[in-house]
């Protein structure tokens with residue numbers, strides 16, 4: 001269904017990681033075809049149980065330059081609302097993946113590009129990447145979750161500053177305000193993302209998945225109810241022999257070998 005070089009979305013397996021590459025030249029704008037291909041690729045990933053993490057990146061010099069601007073010309077109030085719901089559902093499908101997701105931001109991540117990156121768990125950006133929400137320059141606003149995710153992620157003054165002005169920020173600025181994890185030397189972001197997924201893959205996968213479940217569920221709950229979810233999930237991890245192996249390995253000063 002997908003191969004490494006298929007357009008507008010390629011899927012490539014590297015050990016237990018899948019690299020989802022948006023490849024819609026020249027700047028990986030999100031056309032309707034590209035959005036549908038991302039949605040199908042996510043379904044493909046969900047069906048492959050041995051995949052432990054997903055990296056999303058862009059082909060060529062851009063991550064994603066946002067929605068294909070031409071689409072805006074075809075939207076009226078009702079079709080715009082429905083289209084945004086479609087885009088939001090695809091971003092939420094990324095956010096809801098039960099395995100770690102990493103945005104390897106290799107270039108401009110603008111509008112829908114920043115929105116897709118914000119739907120990932122972890123964000124690494126090339127030192128030359130730019131991020132932002134230029135939608136206001138077109139007379140619109142983010143519609144794939146940008147206002148909701150950026151305002152929950154960075155200080156409100158920074159969120160409003162980006163949204164009101166449409167100005168792009170550097171990877172360094174994005175890191176400073178907490179929008180991304182780390183700035184990566186030029187051309188190295190995919191390698192760094194792969195190294196990160198290999199580190200995560202070496203951990204107990206039930207633990208990794210329980211962490212994502214606890215954080216995702218906890219965001220919808222009160223602190224009290226979130227703590228109950230956390231305790232419940234940790235209890236499940238303590239069944240079986242893997243915790244004993246983890247503790248034993250610590251005291252024997254070796255790496256643990258987990259069996260789930």
Ligand SMILES: C/C=C/C(=O)SCCNC(=O)CCNC(=O)[C@H](O)C(C)(C)COP(=O)(O)OP(=O)(O)OC[C@H]1O[C@@H](n2cnc3c(N)ncnc32)[C@H](O)[C@@H]1OP(=O)(O)O
Pocket residue numbers: 026027029030062065066067068069070108110111112113134135138140141142143144
């Ligand atoms: C609800 C709405 C959500 C949204 O996401 S709205 C869209 C928000 N995104 C933007 O406004 C970004 C617009 N694009 C840019 O700012 C720049 O581009 C870049 C920084 C991404 C790249 O700049 P550079 O390297 O100078 O290339 P270039 O000449 O600007 O673009 C190359 C070709 O790509 C087309 N293009 C760029 N972005 C988009 C887009 N988002 N949708 C459709 N086409 C786009 C251009 O027009 C041009 O085309 P040609 O070579 O024929 O002149």
